[in-house]
Amino acid sequence: MGKKKEADNRFKKFGTVSFTSISKVNDFIDSLEQGKVMGTACKDCGLSFFPPRADCHKCLKSNMEWFEVSGTGKLVTYSRLGFAPIGFDGDLPYCIALLDYGDYKVFGRLADNVPEEEIKIGMAMKTEVNELPNGQLNYVFTKA
Numbered sequence: 001m002g003k004k005k006e007a008d009n010r011f012k013k014f015g016t017v018s019f020t021s022i023s024k025v026n027d028f029i030d031s032l033e034q035g036k037v038m039g040t041a042c043k044d045c046g047l048s049f050f051p052p053r054a055d056c057h058k059c060l061k062s063n064m065e066w067f068e069v070s071g072t073g074k075l076v077t078y079s080r081l082g083f084a085p086i087g088f089d090g091d092l093p094y095c096i097a098l099l100d101y102g103d104y105k106v107f108g109r110l111a112d113n114v115p116e117e118e119i120k121i122g123m124a125m126k127t128e129v130n131e132l133p134n135g136q137l138n139y140v141f142t143k144a
């Protein structure tokens, strides 16, 4: 019997509740720990992906490179949640939102410190790494 292979479970560190046990894009978590939110781009056709993907659905290859989600995106839409999935109920109320970065979009949460009266569709926002009270990591959208 050979040595038991160590499972790469870095994604356990992600989010209030991590739903990802096995992934080909675990380096995403290492980048979060370094304060960077990363997506992937296909080196063959140039398509950009967020959340990061290891495989391109257009050219069916796995020739990817990482890029940092930097600069600002435009707020496309948001929704304030009054009910949340199991495990997230302690976070209520919170807003989920979508930012448009041009070549790709980022789905996530608005930071708790963004007052609702200041939220405007089309406003510029940044994506930033956030540490949750339980030490888990995620990312949130803040005012640019």
Ligand SMILES: [Zn+2]
Pocket (backbone or CB within 6 Å): 042, 043, 044, 045, 046, 047, 056, 057, 058, 059, 060, 061
């Ligand atoms: Zn491609």
